[in-house]
Amino acid sequence: MSEFVCRECGKSFEKRRGFHAHLKAHSTSIGEYYVEHYAKRDLYTNELLQFKNYDQYFTEDFNHVDNYLSWLKTTSPIKAKNHLIKYTRKRFENKNVKFTPPDLYYMLAQMPNIDYYRKMWRSYSDFSKDLGVDSWFTENLPKNFWEQNSKDMQIFVDTREQKPLNFDNSMKNKLDFGDYTAAGEYYSKTFVDRKAQDDFRQTFGKDIERFRREMDRCVKFNSYMFIVVESSIGKIEEDNKVSKFKSNLGYLWHNVRSLMIDYPENIQFVFAYSRAGAKKIIPKILYHGQDLWHVDVQYHLEKKVHGMAERKTAVSK
Ligand SMILES: [Zn+2]
Structure with missing residues (x-):
């Protein structure tokens, strides 16, 4: 049961939407409220995390994916792995992901790309297994792929x-x-x-x-x-x-x-x-x-x- 208790006046609300509407009574915006009462900091720069929307604020730990990538390089491998798997789980939540997506997906979603998973797990498939999602992209490019094309194919x-x-x-x-x-x-x-x-x-x-x-x-x-x-x-x-x-x-x-x-x-x-x-x-x-x-x-x-x-x-x- 999720309940929202206003940290300004103690009133409680069953739904997030009703609670957010209530914040007007305190002349505060939703963003101001969360930054004030649930201050989060970018793990790499230590700056306050910018509020864009509720889901982003509680999913993200960085103001930009570049900060995330920099952090992954400087933090311990264990911490990096734990963060990556938890973060990917959150990002895939409610998305009905049947198979782990291609590299392009991560770039378009502003997430660390497949090379990070390949480096920290032995392979992307191992990462997928850890995530609990099936792998689709399991094969390599055929060795002769970049060679001359066959002439007899119509x-x-x-x-x-x-x-x-x-x-x-x-x-x-x-x-x-x-x-x-x-x-x-x-x-x-x-x-x-x-x-x-x-x-x-x-x-x-x-x-x-x-x-x-x-x-x-x-x-x-x-x-x-x-x-x-x-x-x-x-x-x-x-x-x-x-x-x-x-x-x-x-x-x-x-x-x-x-x-x-x-x-x-x-x-x-x-x-x-x-x-x-x-x-x-x-x-x-x-x-x-x-x-x-x-x-x-x-x-x-x-x-x-x-x-x-x-x-x-x-x-x-
Ligand atoms: Zn209140």
Whole structure:
């Protein structure tokens, strides 16, 4: 039974909402009240923790994920491990997480990324086990993934694809979902949805419900969808700052994260940096097909682009 007792006057309330409304009687804001009576400090900087909302205030121990990462490096391994697992549990609470998500999820959620779990547990799977959540991304990239593509694979391009990529061996064909799939013996129920930056912002912004219906069809056909974006998260963030038609990127990233949680067995996102990058990676994805369903492709792509250096991308909340 959770009960809220006002620390200003001692009155008690059954519901948080009623209690928060009551705070007006003391001419205090909800944030001021909690910072005053439940002062929390950023574990790394020791500054007061900023109040954004109730859940954030009682879940977070840092004002920014960078402070968290700095703290993880300076604290003892035992403390770091305990904090990471408790924090991840809190963040996943009420989210109905069936499988631990890909690396990208953590970046978009402003959480420490998979490398921290891999370093402190032996593997991401061991971390997942400790967390009590099943692993989906259990396999490595095929060894020959970055090598020359097979020339004899034909690619079907959906008839509705607006700006088709020009592949050596392709043919138009109406697809049930997605823009590209492999033909003939190479077909493996693996589909690619190509997204230019603007299209990406629209699909996962205001058109999200339509996209979810497309995903429901994909699930029904036991198929797997790779969303290949002709851009990067950093570029989307930068371009949005100067765009005349700004997207609510906080909402967009929230939708992308939700899709990873709601369709863990049927979707992954690959930010290919550019149209040329998309053209390069799509045949590889279709060629390897089901061998990639359990591979966190974006994670490996980032490693290839940035080496082992730590990535930091500030994303909109
Ligand atoms: Zn009161």
